[in-house]
Amino acid sequence: MTTASKVFITGGTGFLGAYIIRELVSKGFSVRALRRGNKIPSFIDASVFSKVEWVDGDVLDIVALEAGMEGIDTVIHSAAKVSFYASERDELYKTNVEGTANVVNAALSKQVSRFVQISSVAALGRTKQSTIVTEEKKWEESSTNTNYAVSKYMAENEVWRGMAEGLDVIILNPSTILGFGDWNASSAAIFKNAYNEFPWYTSGVNGFVDVEDVAHVTVLLLEKNIVNERFIINSDNWSxxxxxxxxxxxxxxxxxxxxxxxxxxxxxxxxxxxxxxxxxxxxxxxxxxxxxxxxxxxxx
Structure with missing residues (x-):
């Protein structure tokens, strides 16, 4: 794929989406992005977003999705809801599962060349026992799987369904993403806790990766002739x-x-x-x- 290619990205004003846009713009890609409202992230230079063609709407707005994909070569689906509140379960499934189905259907309708799903290692499932998770891991029903994990797994199934219907796909599974961003949103909130000298720690271990690395890998794969595969993006496993x-x-x-x-x-x-x-x-x-x-x- 050349840098003259046109890319449509959902979740463009989100934590990861904003960094992906910055990477795309720096590599000379033509970028069109979906957004809700006109608020621009303050943690990315505003000059980056001035080079983006914006489409107002969300992943439940089929008209906006199809309009956004008009003349597009590649779709990067970065929009998602992250929540661990039981009260937000229905909203979680609506955004992550139904929303992904809408994006996949629009991509099929507009015959885009490539579909990149920003998923999560959560979509690979967890087991009660400590284990090493690789790209080959199959989903297991487990009490350790959160509603968010189930919704991302189901979202991936929509993407694989799109592949079966003729869409070339790549699924990326980043671990916990850290980096400079809004401390009141996303995993960046961990910095707020540390800054405020939160005194408690727990016994858990998880994978972590820098947001800039995830954005870099996402754009790098657009330049490779790789389709219909998944990739875990993880820097290290830390307690x-x-x-x-x-x-x-x-x-x-x-x-x-x-x-x-x-x-x-x-x-x-x-x-x-x-x-x-x-x-x-x-x-x-x-x-x-x-x-x-x-x-x-x-x-x-």
């Missing part, structure tokens, strides 16, 4: 304690020094749920995030 300590050290802040056990997390999420019923605020900890905090998963 949550090590991640918090590293971030705290770089901020010159106090490291977390209290171990939060599984039973403590079990009590904490229940108390948070009870508190939210009275305050109307979202709980700071949920059943799913408490479980993730102690899950040990390695990615290769």
């Amino acid at each position: 949550f304690r090590k991640v918090f300590e590293s971030i705290a050290d770089n901020f010159g802040k106090k490291r977390p020094h209290k171990s939060a056990t599984i039973w403590m997390g079990s009590i904490a999420w229940r108390l948070e749920k009870l508190k939210s019923l009275f305050t109307g605020n979202k709980p700071l900890l949920t059943r799913e995030t408490a479980k993730i905090a102690h899950t040990q998963t390695h990615f290769n």
